[in-house]
Every structure is written in structure tokens, then in C-alpha cells.
Amino acid sequence: MALTGIQIYKLLPKTNCGECGVPTCLAFAMNLAAGKAELAACPYVSEEAKAELADAAAPPIRVVEIGIGERKLKIGGETVLFRHEKTFLNPPGIAVLVTDEMGDEEVAGHLDRFKALEYERVGLTLRADLIAVKSLSADGGKFEALVSKVKNETDAGIILMTEDPSVMEAGLKASADRKPLIYPATKENADRMAGLAKEYGCPLAVKGDGLDEVSELTTKLTEGGLKDVVIDSGARGVRKALEDQILIRRGALLKKYKPLGFPTIALPCEMADDLVQEALIASIFVAKYGGIVVLSDIQGHTLFPLLLARMNIYTDPQRPMATSPGIYEIGGPNEDSPVLVSCNFSLTYFIVSGEIETSRVPAWLVIVDTEGLSVLTAWAAGKFVGDAVGMSLKKSGIMDKVRHKKVVIPGYAAAISGDLEEELGDWEVLVGPRESAHIPAYLKEWSA
Amino acid sequence: MAFEIPKISYNGAIKEIPLGKEANHMIVGGETCYPFYLFEGSMPHPPKIAMEVYDAPPEDWPQAALEPFADVVQDPAAWAQKCVASYGAEMLALQLASTDPNAQNTPAEQAVEVTKKVAAAIEVPLIVWGSGNLEKDTEVLKMIAEECAGENLILGPIPEGSYKALGAASLAYQHTIAASTPIDINLAKQLNILIGNLGVPDKCILVDPTVAGLGYGLEYCYSVMERDRMAALTQEDERLQFPIVCNLAKEVWKVKEARISEEEAPLLGDPLKRGVLLEAMTALLLLLAGGDILIMRHPDAIQLVRGFINDLMAN
Ligand code: B12
Ligand code: SF4
Numbered sequence: 038m039a040l041t042g043i044q045i046y047k048l049l050p051k052t053n054c055g056e057c058g059v060p061t062c063l064a065f066a067m068n069l070a071a072g073k074a075e076l077a078a079c080p081y082v083s084e085e086a087k088a089e090l091a092d093a094a095a096p097p098i099r100v101v102e103i104g105i106g107e108r109k110l111k112i113g114g115e116t117v118l119f120r121h122e123k124t125f126l127n128p129p130g131i132a133v134l135v136t137d138e139m140g141d142e143e144v145a146g147h148l149d150r151f152k153a154l155e156y157e158r159v160g161l162t163l164r165a166d167l168i169a170v171k172s173l174s175a176d177g178g179k180f181e182a183l184v185s186k187v188k189n190e191t192d193a194g195i196i197l198m199t200e201d202p203s204v205m206e207a208g209l210k211a212s213a214d215r216k217p218l219i220y221p222a223t224k225e226n227a228d229r230m231a232g233l234a235k236e237y238g239c240p241l242a243v244k245g246d247g248l249d250e251v252s253e254l255t256t257k258l259t260e261g262g263l264k265d266v267v268i269d270s271g272a273r274g275v276r277k278a279l280e281d282q283i284l285i286r287r288g289a290l291l292k293k294y295k296p297l298g299f300p301t302i303a304l305p306c307e308m309a310d311d312l313v314q315e316a317l318i319a320s321i322f323v324a325k326y327g328g329i330v331v332l333s334d335i336q337g338h339t340l341f342p343l344l345l346a347r348m349n350i351y352t353d354p355q356r357p358m359a360t361s362p363g364i365y366e367i368g369g370p371n372e373d374s375p376v377l378v379s380c381n382f383s384l385t386y387f388i389v390s391g392e393i394e395t396s397r398v399p400a401w402l403v404i405v406d407t408e409g410l411s412v413l414t415a416w417a418a419g420k421f422v423g424d425a426v427g428m429s430l431k432k433s434g435i436m437d438k439v440r441h442k443k444v445v446i447p448g449y450a451a452a453i454s455g456d457l458e459e460e461l462g463d464w465e466v467l468v469g470p471r472e473s474a475h476i477p478a479y480l481k482e483w484s485a
Numbered sequence: 486m487a488f489e490i491p492k493i494s495y496n497g498a499i500k501e502i503p504l505g506k507e508a509n510h511m512i513v514g515g516e517t518c519y520p521f522y523l524f525e526g527s528m529p530h531p532p533k534i535a536m537e538v539y540d541a542p543p544e545d546w547p548q549a550a551l552e553p554f555a556d557v558v559q560d561p562a563a564w565a566q567k568c569v570a571s572y573g574a575e576m577l578a579l580q581l582a583s584t585d586p587n588a589q590n591t592p593a594e595q596a597v598e599v600t601k602k603v604a605a606a607i608e609v610p611l612i613v614w615g616s617g618n619l620e621k622d623t624e625v626l627k628m629i630a631e632e633c634a635g636e637n638l639i640l641g642p643i644p645e646g647s648y649k650a651l652g653a654a655s656l657a658y659q660h661t662i663a664a665s666t667p668i669d670i671n672l673a674k675q676l677n678i679l680i681g682n683l684g685v686p687d688k689c690i691l692v693d694p695t696v697a698g699l700g701y702g703l704e705y706c707y708s709v710m711e712r713d714r715m716a717a718l719t720q721e722d723e724r725l726q727f728p729i730v731c732n733l734a735k736e737v738w739k740v741k742e743a744r745i746s747e748e749e750a751p752l753l754g755d756p757l758k759r760g761v762l763l764e765a766m767t768a769l770l771l772l773l774a775g776g777d778i779l780i781m782r783h784p785d786a787i788q789l790v791r792g793f794i795n796d797l798m799a800n
Contacts, residue, residue: 119715121708154752158700248488275796280524287491294488313762317793320766324707324773337754341742342762345700346770352704384701388741411702417667451587474741 040093042070048086049079056080097289099299101240101265101328103130103167103218104194110166112267112328113300118286124353127300129323131343132167132196132331134306135187137179144183147334148190154340159358159383163344169220169306169331170208171198177207184211196220196242196302196331202229213237218329220244220302221269227254231261240265242302247271248284252296259295266299267328273308275318282326300328312339320346358383359409364433365390368399372440375400375483377469377476378426379447380407380415388473396477401438405429412447423456430461445469445483492525495718499777500687500726501530504576504661505610506637511575513691513777514728519714520775521797531794532772535576535612536568537734537782540599541583541591547744549757553784561599562606569607572787578612578780579603580735584625585616593625597632604636612639612663612780614732623647630654639663641730642693645676652683663730665693668709670716670725677724691778692727698736698743699767706731710774728777737764738782757785765789772797 046066053061057078059068068074069090076082076090100114110130117123135147148168155164168187172180180199187195188211195217197208205219221244222230234241241263245251248270255266270281285301288294305318312332316339319330323346332339352358359381367390379389381404393400405426407415415421430436430444442464446454448471458466470479498517503510513533518526542558543551557564561579568574581596583589604611613629615622626640627650634657641663643651648664655662664680666672673692680690694713696706710729716722737743742753743760753759764786768779772794781787 119708119711120704121712156752252488274799275793276521276523276799279521279797283522284488284490284524287493288488291491292489294491297488313758313765313789314792316762317765317769317789320769321773321793324770336758337750337752338756338759338762339754341753341759342699342766345763346703346766349699349704350707350770354704354708392741414667472739472741474739474744 040070040090042067045069045090048082048089050081050083052081054081097293097298098286099264099266100127101267101300103196103216103240105214105216106192108166108192108194109216110194115286115300115326116290118290120350121354124355125351127328128347128351129327130166130194130329131319131335131340131347132169132329133165133335134169134171134331134333135183136171136173137176137183138173144186148187150335151193152191154335154337156341156344158345158348159387161348163348165193165335165340167194167196167218167329167331169196169198172201172204172208175199175201175204177204180204181207181211184208188212188215194218196329200226202226202233205230205233209233209237209239213239216240218242218267218302220267222254222258224250224254227257231258231263234258234263234265235261240267242267242269244269245271248281248288248297252294255296255299268297268299268301269304270301273304275308275321278303278308279321279325282322286326301326302329302331303327304331306331306333312336315339316343319343323347324350357409360386360404362404362406362429362433364435364438365402365404366399367393367402368397370399370401372438374398374439375445375480376403376435376439376443377401377445378403378405378430380405380410380412380421382407382409382411382415385411389476392473392476393480396480398477398480398483400480401435403430403433403435403444413449416450416453421450421453423453423458424460426453427457427460443467445479447471490524493519493719495526497718497721497723497726499717499728502661502688502691502728504637504639506608509608511610516777517718519718520773523798528798531798532776533576533778534574534768534787534790535578535610535778535780536572536574536784536787537780538564538568538577538579538603539583540579540581540596541589543582546738547756547760549743549760550738550783562602565603565606569609572784574609574787576610576612576778577603577607578614578732580614581625582616584621585618586621587618588616590621593621593628596625597628600629600633600638604633604638610639611636612641612730612778614641614663614780617642619644619646623650626651627654630658630660633660634658637661639691639730641665641691641732643680645672645679648676648680649683652680652685655689656683656685659689661689661691663691663693664727665695668695668705670709670712673709673713674716674722674724677727681724687727690727691730692725693730693732696731696733696736696767696771698733698740699763699770700742701736701740703767703770707770707774710771710776714775729775730778730780731768731771731776732780733767733771734764734780734782737767761785761789769793
């Protein structure tokens with residue numbers, strides 16, 4: 038819970054020395070409450086007050102980091118129940134499982150797919166984040182060897198999975214510098230797992246049988262000084278697991294219930310026995326509050342849809358992703374190359390430019406400022422209409438770059454062709470295909 | 486301290502809408518909680534899946550989607566029967582795509598014929614969906630309403646531009662309508678008010694919020710549906726308390742990633758499973774956002790989603 042200015046004031050030295058840049062402690066407190074100042078600006082604030090203020094300012098769901106460097110994954114920190122209320126912040130990590138009872142080839146297959154399956158979309162790289170290494174044999178040496186292999190062959194964040202603390206320690210020895218997530222601390226092993234988490238400085242996941250047991254476990258861990266905790270409620274039926282996710286999120290946000298104020302981990306790999314089913318279960322937890330989803334394996338056809346789901350649910354609903362308007366040269370166009378026009382919704386831009394590239398026909402793509410709206414949406418909103426598009430084309434300078442006088446508009450915007458011709462004078466407006474997938478075939482036929 | 490479940494107080498419920506012919510009514514709606522939040526409310530009628538049938542052989546479907554229906558695409562009535570007999574379809578959706586002036590522009594009379602044949606071939610509730618061209622849909626759906634009087638078809642899309650003509654026709658000839666607005670909760674509410682003012686009874690109204698496929702605008706539809714349910718269930722917004730229909734299959738299967746071969750895009754994996762999963766995942770996310778009726782295409786995707794409806798409802 039945020040503190041009010043008056044509550045903060047009570048914790049300050051009340052000497053009004055002015056060193057923080059404002060004349061009084063009260064003014065400083067007000068600024069702090071409004072988020073306009075940093076506590077560090079006051080050199081005299083007591084350690085006690087610092088702790089209290091930090092505690093009060095802590096987000097209702099702790100941010101937990103797993104892994105290091107470029108591959109560091111941040112989960113938690115969410116502040117809303119529904120994405121339209123603000124936005125969901127930290128996309129859930131997607132983890133792929135390997136176990137020490139898999140053959141070398143099977144492990145290699147999992148690791149290869151983990152490395153190979155990545156996709157460029159709207160200028161972002163989409164891929165899985167973590168590898169979950171599980172000990173089934175209870176053999177510390179085997180576990181350590183597998184963890185080392187995963188660490189050496191990938192830059193993935195790692196989840197170490199075993200309930201046996203001595204096996205866990207073997208895995209930690211091999212990978213602690215990668216800051217792996219330790220999974221799980223249970224009622225039986227919590228003390229020793231907590232000890233390991235402290236010793237190696239790694240986040241720790243608890244697994245309980247229901248939310249009461251989970252709460253007891255997390256309370257025990259935090260009382261012992263651990264902060265970076267992740268929750269597995271233990272449920273493996275879809276309905277119950279969904280319910281738990283919802284209650285955990287609500288508990289943290291609506292009740293400020295600290296024992297549940299942590300990101301969660303869900304295990305579709307233990308809830309189905311087929312990759313397609315697992316991907317669907319994972320999508321439920323992408324929508325509803327999962328912090329990590331663990332899959333038993335990935336294939337292009339299962340990972341790609343899941344990555345799309347994650348991207349969709351975690352885009353900021355307040356502002357569409359937009360590209361800058363202007364002329365884009367694709368494939369080194371010349372004065373006889375076709376001119377195409379589209380809107381500046383990022384998704385549209387990337388799809389259309391991708392298709393033009395695929396066609397291998399060099400072309401000019403003129404992007405009109407539609408405030409980030411898609412073609413039809415912009416048309417309906419009056420932003421992709423004849424005079425506006427015509428004006429943008431003229432201003433863009435494209436007319437000096439080509440010898441011909443033809444422009445291709447999106448098939449869905451066919452209705453603007455009359456107005457656009459009028460606006461452009463002696464230019465010819467060609468109505469292109471509706472779906473961008475047909476652009477390559479269309480461009481191959483195009484001639485100036 | 487034991488964890489006390491933070492419940493939300495609902496003060497509204499989704500209306501129950503009877504679909505199909507009177508003798509074998511099927512009911513949708515009735516929810517008193519957010520989708521599948523069964524720990525604090527009920528969903529007396531699990532969401533339904535309507536299988537697509539096209540009025541003419543589809544020209545642009547990828548192989549994966551076409552294959553199960555290859556033997557029946559020439560004959561919409563046989564196609565409809567196959568959906569029921571082979572795939573256990575609980576509802577059907579006849580897509581009048583060929584009526585589109587930008588496609589074959591088939592005349593309204595022909596659409597009426599096809600609709601009658603399909604309606605006669607099956608017992609389950611039938612959705613009849615226009616091409617999306619306002620003028621043509623108004624003409625076609627009006628004629629269908631008249632000629633199929635008393636069938637209680639579900640006619641859609643009924644946007645603001647045609648609600649008067651089509652609302653009146655469905656009222657006169659006893660059909661249900663899918664009130665259609667472009668992903669905007671205020672427009673949806675407004676249209677429901679207008680349709681109500683025409684005299685169309687509440688039990689004949691469904692909402693089509695407009696949907697998009699995974700990766701192609703789904704996030705907007707997802708949030709509008711969540712807001713719709715929030716207003717209906719927690720803010721007593723009576724004019725939004727209608728079941729939601731999601732015409733999703735045609736959005737999913739038109740996109741590149743649902744069509745491209747494995748040779749062209751090896752990282753996208755198996756094209757059949759990929760298409761099926763894109764459809765099933767779109768459907769599942771729309772169910773979580775509040776969908777009551779999903780219009781779907783591929784039998785495998787439908788089977789997967791049915792399984793999830795069961796799992797999410799299971800005790
Ligand atoms: C998501 C969405 C929105 C989002 C905006 C998303 C965005 N950033 O644009 C929101 C919710 C904000 C929105 C708002 C509105 N929307 Co809207 N929206 C959609 C929806 C569901 C998907 C659009 C989308 O993202 N498509 C994906 C992108 C990639 O498509 P695209 O830009 O068209 O590009 C494709 C093709 O056009 C082609 N292409 C693109 N460029 C080029 C160039 C060339 C040369 C060629 C050949 C091809 C080509 O390639 C792409 C892939 O195939 C559609 C319905 C649907 N299912 O499609 C309705 C839709 C576009 N919206 C519609 C409307 C009416 C509106 C509103 C006016 C409603 C209102 N009154 O509030 C507002 C207007 C916005 C405003 N005033 O601010 C209508 C348009 C109706 C019409 N035919 O005119 C639609 C079709 C829904 C409907 N059936 O009624 N919308
Ligand atoms: S520096 Fe600290 S003690 Fe001095 S006025 Fe500012 S808040 Fe008060």
C-alpha cells in the first residue's frame with residue numbers, strides 16, 4: 038500500500054534542513070508520496086524509516102529475476118487483474134523440460150529446438166526463455182552433468198527441479214552463476230532448500246498442496262530472509278489450477294496478502310501428455326496470471342502460436358505499436374519499381390514489408406501516418422482516405438523517385454481509389470490484393 | 486493466518502437465450518460469474534461450438550482446413566449433415582461468403598435456397614452469416630428471414646446500418662439476431678438499446694463484438710469482451726447482458742501462418758497441427774474473455790476446444 042504524504046512525514050527527521058532541495062520535510066514527504074522525489078535525496082533519514090518506506094513502496098507482487106545477462110527473465114510485478122485496466126508488464130517465461138532419464142539424443146533434440154525456434158515479429162524476437170532440468174534418477178552426479186551440459190550449450194535461464202536437497206546442491210554447484218530458479222521447496226524440504234537458496238543467492242519456488250499450505254511456506258521463507266519466491270499451488274487439473282492463479286493474483290492485489298505476493302509457475306508438462314494440449318493449457322496461463330509455464334518439449338507448430346498469444350496478451354492496450362511514416366526501400370528499388378502504400382500500424386508494416394521481401398521484387402513502400410491504426414480501422418476512422426493518403430504520398434517525395442505514375446493500394450481500401458486518383462492528378466491507382474499473403478504473386482505480375 | 490478468498494461481488498447475469506426450433510431448444514448464456522470462475526458463480530450452459538458450412542466451395546482454404554470436407558464442399562446440405570453425423574456438431578453456421586459483391590456475388594434467391602436446404606438437413610440450431618457487405622447482407626438476410634419464417638435462425642452480422650430492416654424482419658418472422666459492432670463496448674451497448682427499442686425481445690439478441698485471429702488483433706477483441714462481461718456482471722449494465730458470438734475461423738485461416746507450408750517456413754512446424762492450434766488457441770482465449778458461441782472450422786480444433794470446455798467446467 039502506498040503511504041500518504043503525512044504518513045511519510047512522520048518517518049522523516051523533521052528538521053527542515055533543506056538539503057533535499059525543498060525547504061521542509063513536509064514538502065519533501067509530499068513529493069515522495071507523489072513519486073516526484075527519491076528517498077535518497079535526504080541524507081538524514083534513519084535506516085529504520087528507510088526499511089519501512091521501502092516495504093510500503095514494494096509492489097504487491099514481487100518482481101523475481103531468473104538467469105543473467107541478456108537472457109535475464111523478469112516475472113511478477115503485475116498490478117492489475119485485467120489487461121485493459123493498465124497493462125500486463127512482464128510476459129511469462131516459457132520453459133522447456135529436459136530430464137536426466139532422457140537419452141543423449143532426446144536431450145539434444147530439446148536443446149536444439151530451444152535454440153533454433155525463434156521468430157521475428159513486429160521487430161521483436163520471440164522465443165522460449167528457460168530450460169527446466171529435472172532429476173528423476175535422484176543421482177546428484179547425473180544431475181550435475183546434465184545441468185552443466187544445458188549451461189554450456191545454451192544461454193538459457195535454468196530451472197533446477199528436484200525435491201532432494203543434496204541433488205539440488207549438485208545442480209546448483211554447476212549453475213549458480215547462471216542464477217537458476219530452485220524448484221521446489223515443499224513442506225518436507227523447505228528448510229534445506231531455503232538454506233541452499235540463501236547460500237547460492239538464487240530464487241526459490243515453493244510447491245504446496247493448496248493456497249493455505251503455499252502461504253505457510255512462503256511466510257516461513259520470507260521470515261527466514263528470502264525475498265525471491267515463486268509459487269506453484271500444486272493443482273494439476275486445469276480448472277483448479279486456473280482458480281488458484283486467479284485467487285493468488287486477487288489475494289496479492291485486492292487484499293495485499295503478502296504470502297501470495299509472488300509470481301507463479303504453472304506446469305502444463307504435468308497436466309497433459311501431448312504437446313498441442315500442453316500449448317493450449319499454457320495459453321490459459323498466459324492469459325490468466327502465470328509467471329512461468331513449463332512445457333515437456335516444443336515444436337514450431339506448438340511454440341509459435343503460444344508466443345503469439347503471449348505477445349498479444351502482453352501488449353500495452355493503451356497505445357498501438359506504430360512505425361514511423363515515410364518511404365521504405367525494400368530490395369533496392371529503382372525508378373521503375375512498384376510503389377505500394379500502407380498504414381503505420383506496426384503489425385501491418387511488418388507483415389506487408391515481409392511479403393514484399395518474399396516476392397523478391399524490389400519495391401517502394403510508402404507508410405502513411407494513421408496513428409498506429411490498421412488499414413481498415415484507419416479507413417473507418419477517416420485516417421486512410423483518399424485525400425489524406427494522397428497528401429502523404431505527395432509529401433513523401435516518392436514522386437521524384439520513380440518514372441512511372443502508379444501506386445498500389447491495399448485491396449481492403451479499394452473504396453478510396455476514386456478519391457485518391459482525384460487527389461493525385463495524373464497518377465493511376467491500382468487496387469492490390471486484400472490479404473498480404475497474395476502480394477508476392479501480385480508483384481511478380483506487376484509491370485511499370 | 487488462513488487465506489481468505491477474495492471474491493468479487495456480481496450483481497448481474499447474462500440472459501438465457503433459446504436457440505433453434507422450439508421442439509429442441511438449446512440455451513446459451515445464463516452466466517453469473519466471469520468465464521469459468523466457477524468458484525464464485527455458475528455457467529448453467531457451457532459455451533457452444535457452431536461448425537462452419539459454406540454456401541459455395543471455398544476457394545482460398547489451405548489444404549489442412551479443406552481436407553476433412555473435401556467430399557462435401559459442393560453440397561452445403563451434405564456438408565451440414567457431415568458436421569452433425571461425423572463430428573457431433575451441436576450448432577452450425579452457414580457462411581454466405583459467395584453472396585459478397587466482391588466475390589461471386591450470388592443472388593439473394595440462391596442464398597435462400599441454400600439456407601432452406603441446410604436448415605432442412607439438420608435439427609441443430611443454425612446461424613446464417615452474411616458476407617459483411619452491408620447492402621447485400623441487408624437484402625439477403627431479409628429475404629432469408631421471410632422465407633424461413635419460424636425457423637428461429639440466428640442471423641448475423643446485424644450492424645448499426647441494417648438493424649432497422651433486419652431487426653424488424655427477425656421480429657416479424659421469429660429469428661434471433663447477432664448485433665454486430667466493431668470492437669467497441671459503447672457501440673455494442675448503443676446498438677443493443679436501439680434493437681430493443683425496435684421491439685425485438687431480449688431472448689432474440691446475441692452480441693457479435695467482432696473478433697480477430699491470434700497475432701492479428703486478438704488482443705483488442707479479448708479486452709473488449711472482458712470489459713463487456715465486467716459491465717454486464719459487476720456494473721449492472723443490463724444492455725450488455727447478452728451472450729457473445731465469436732465468428733473466428735475465417736479470421737484465423739486467412740492469415741499467412743495458417744497457410745504456409747513447412748518447406749517455406751520450417752521453423753513453423755507441421756502446417757496441419759499449426760493451423761489447428763492457431764484456431765484452437767484463438768478460440769480458447771476468446772472463451773476465457775467471455776465467448777458463448779464459437780464459430781469454428783477444423784474438426785480437430787473443435788475437438789480440442791470441446792475438451793477444454795469440459796476440463797474447465799469439470800468438478
Ligand atoms: C483490432 C481492430 C481495431 C483496434 C485498432 C487496432 C489497430 N491498431 O488498428 C481498435 C479496437 C482500436 C479498433 C477501432 C475501430 N475500428 Co476496428 N478493427 C480491428 C480488427 C478486429 C482487426 C484489425 C487488425 O488489426 N488487422 C490486422 C492488420 C494487419 O490488417 P491490415 O492493416 O488491414 O493489413 C492487412 C491487409 O490490409 C493487407 N495490407 C496492408 N497494407 C497493404 C498494402 C498493400 C499495397 C496491399 C496490397 C495489402 C496490404 O495486409 C495485411 C494482412 O493481410 C478489424 C476486424 C478484423 N477482424 O479484421 C476491425 C475493423 C477494421 N474496425 C472497424 C471499425 C469500424 C473501427 C472503428 C471506426 C469503430 C469505432 N467507431 O470506434 C474504430 C476506429 C478507430 C478510432 N476511431 O480510433 C471495422 C471497419 C469496417 C469497414 N469495413 O470499414 C472492422 C473491419 C470491424 C468490422 N467488421 O466492423 N479496431
Ligand atoms: S533533507 Fe531530510 S531532513 Fe532535511 S529537509 Fe529534507 S527531508 Fe527534512
